[in-house]
Amino acid sequence: MQLELRGITKRFGDFTANDAIDLTVEPGEIHALLGENGAGKSTLMNVLYGLYTPDEGEILVDGRPVSFSSPADAMAAGIGMVHQHFMLVPTFTATENIVLGAERTTGGLLDRRTARRQVLETSERFGLQIPPDALVADLPVGVQQRVEIVKALLRKASVLVLDEPTAVLTPAETDDLMRVMRELAAAGTSIVFITHKLREVKAVADRITVIRRGKVVGQADPGATPAELAALMVGRDVRLAVDKAAPAPGRDVLRLDEVRVADPAGTLLLDDVSLTVRAGEILGVAGVDGNGQTELARSILGLLPPTSGRVHLDGDDITGLDVHDVLARGVGYVPEDRVHDGLVASFSIEENLVLDLLADERFVRRGVLDRDAMQRNAGERVEEFDIRTGSAAAAVSTLSGGNQQKVVLARELSRPLKLLVVAQPTRGVDVGSQEFVHARIVRERDAGAAVVLISTELDEVRALADRIVVLYRGRVAGEVGPDATQQELGLLMSGAGTAAPGPTTTSGTEATA
Ligand SMILES: Nc1ncnc2c1ncn2[C@@H]1O[C@H](COP(=O)(O)OP(=O)(O)OP(=O)(O)O)[C@@H](O)[C@H]1O
Numbered sequence: 001m002q003l004e005l006r007g008i009t010k011r012f013g014d015f016t017a018n019d020a021i022d023l024t025v026e027p028g029e030i031h032a033l034l035g036e037n038g039a040g041k042s043t044l045m046n047v048l049y050g051l052y053t054p055d056e057g058e059i060l061v062d063g064r065p066v067s068f069s070s071p072a073d074a075m076a077a078g079i080g081m082v083h084q085h086f087m088l089v090p091t092f093t094a095t096e097n098i099v100l101g102a103e104r105t106t107g108g109l110l111d112r113r114t115a116r117r118q119v120l121e122t123s124e125r126f127g128l129q130i131p132p133d134a135l136v137a138d139l140p141v142g143v144q145q146r147v148e149i150v151k152a153l154l155r156k157a158s159v160l161v162l163d164e165p166t167a168v169l170t171p172a173e174t175d176d177l178m179r180v181m182r183e184l185a186a187a188g189t190s191i192v193f194i195t196h197k198l199r200e201v202k203a204v205a206d207r208i209t210v211i212r213r214g215k216v217v218g219q220a221d222p223g224a225t226p227a228e229l230a231a232l233m234v235g236r237d238v239r240l241a242v243d244k245a246a247p248a249p250g251r252d253v254l255r256l257d258e259v260r261v262a263d264p265a266g267t268l269l270l271d272d273v274s275l276t277v278r279a280g281e282i283l284g285v286a287g288v289d290g291n292g293q294t295e296l297a298r299s300i301l302g303l304l305p306p307t308s309g310r311v312h313l314d315g316d317d318i319t320g321l322d323v324h325d326v327l328a329r330g331v332g333y334v335p336e337d338r339v340h341d342g343l344v345a346s347f348s349i350e351e352n353l354v355l356d357l358l359a360d361e362r363f364v365r366r367g368v369l370d371r372d373a374m375q376r377n378a379g380e381r382v383e384e385f386d387i388r389t390g391s392a393a394a395a396v397s398t399l400s401g402g403n404q405q406k407v408v409l410a411r412e413l414s415r416p417l418k419l420l421v422v423a424q425p426t427r428g429v430d431v432g433s434q435e436f437v438h439a440r441i442v443r444e445r446d447a448g449a450a451v452v453l454i455s456t457e458l459d460e461v462r463a464l465a466d467r468i469v470v471l472y473r474g475r476v477a478g479e480v481g482p483d484a485t486q487q488e489l490g491l492l493m494s495g496a497g498t499a500a501p502g503p504t505t506t507s508g509t510e511a512t513a
Contacts, residue, residue, distance in 0.1 A: 007058070009054060037406070080157030128149060217235075239435055253278060406437075420449050
């Protein structure tokens with residue numbers, strides 16, 4: 001199927017998110033859509049998927065104009081979309097999710113056998129392995145994504161939109177998705193692929209369209225170098241390498257002594273983790289997602305009290321302190337899940353920029369919020385972090401994904417810090433802003449903060465960290481320098497080269513200690 005978007009314009013109030021965009025996607029083509037945060041990529045795809053009505057322009061399918069007033073219309077015309085945030089029901093099985101809304105029923109009941117067979121057939125045909133009877137909540141993110149893709153394919157999608165599909169995937173899951181994309185394209189499905197990872201674009205794209213500030217600025221050749229692609233996206237040269245001097249570590253700021261965290265069933269999520277981070281150094285924490293990184297950050301912050309072991313900040317025992325007390329001691333926190341843990345969606349950008357700073361006399365006078373000060377602060381932060389918004393008084397939920405991430409960073413880096421804990425700092429952030437975020441993290445280090453950098457992006461960890469620990473099944477599998485090779489890190493991340501046992505359970509007394 002040939003898809004053509006012609007002169008699409010979409011405005012929000014007096015802000016033009018898409019400005020007369022033309023885009024043609026040929027049958028069986030993988031068409032990458034590149035652009036900085038807030039460029040208008042998701043908006044354009046939401047227009048295509050019937051979620052937004054364009055103010056101007058038209059959509060043509062095989063040369064015929066079509067008009068979609070809902071995703072159901074778009075799906076009926078053969079367009080499928082996998083969103084950045086999946087839209088699955090966690091308590092339903094994979095099969096139930098896939099057939100939801102298009103189910104065949106007999107006497108009002110779901111025809112489970114037919115549904116299951118269809119799911120298996122589609123997943124086998126495209127090499128998308130799915131356990132049909134597993135609950136979605138129990139599946140790894142990469143498999144949940146396959147459920148979304150099978151769901152679209154089962155509805156006979158001949159154009160599949162993937163909006164930042166690799167942001168949450170492990171490297172192995174990403175490779176797998178790339179393979180699936182190539183196979184789908186070879187079988188005639190067209191794919192619109194949105195990503196900020198230029199290497200992926202080079203690996204799979206047949207054609208590349210770049211948009212900037214709502215307009216198409218050009219097509220790029222898939223043979224272009226990442227630096228050339230970055231320059232076209234951002235409109236200037238981008239340094240893809242991080243500039244940083246040798247560290248000058250000072251006193252111990254953070255010390256974890258044999259920290260253990262067990263879940264209610266007694267499985268150890270953090271297992272005897274001991275580590276020290278000094279002022280003026282960045283400790284990188286590498287590992288495949290789900291090996292204790294989240295629990296590590298949360299136990300330092302006081303969001304998840306350790307089952308046993310101690311956490312010290314600047315010599316003080318802060319184990320068991322409330323998160324507000326920990327933050328008030330000069331700790332900054334950029335959580336991996338910005339939507340749930342970093343922002344209040346319905347609050348304005350101004351308000352989100354001072355969350356957790358409500359004891360700060362810059363913004364609160366005699367218990368009353370100083371709106372003028374908040375406005376001034378927002379103006380400065382928006383400018384400094386290049387947050388793309390029409391107005392800082394707008395709800396933070398109206399920002400593009402990457403710009404929401406910048407709000408969290410701008411807030412956390414706006415006060416003097418002893419310790420900065422950052423998880424996945426550049427997830428969903430465009431290459432130009434990645435450069436900026438990396439430079440800001442190094443600046444915190446150079447100003448004397450101890451930094452814990454948790455990232456599943458090995459390139460990021462190696463570029464920023466002064467030392468790297470690898471977490472594997474809740475344990476520190478090893479410590480290496482920043483010059484460790486990808487292979488050495490990969491081995492530690494897979495559990496090879498360590499004596500770490502499989503998932504352990506606490507023995508009764510320890511679990512409750
Ligand atoms: N519902 C809305 N109301 C107001 N403004 C909006 C709305 N949705 C999007 N915008 C604005 O439109 C612009 C484009 O956003 P969009 O989500 O399309 O960007 P994007 O290119 O997908 O960015 P990212 O790479 O960060 O995901 C942003 O500046 C955003 O703030």
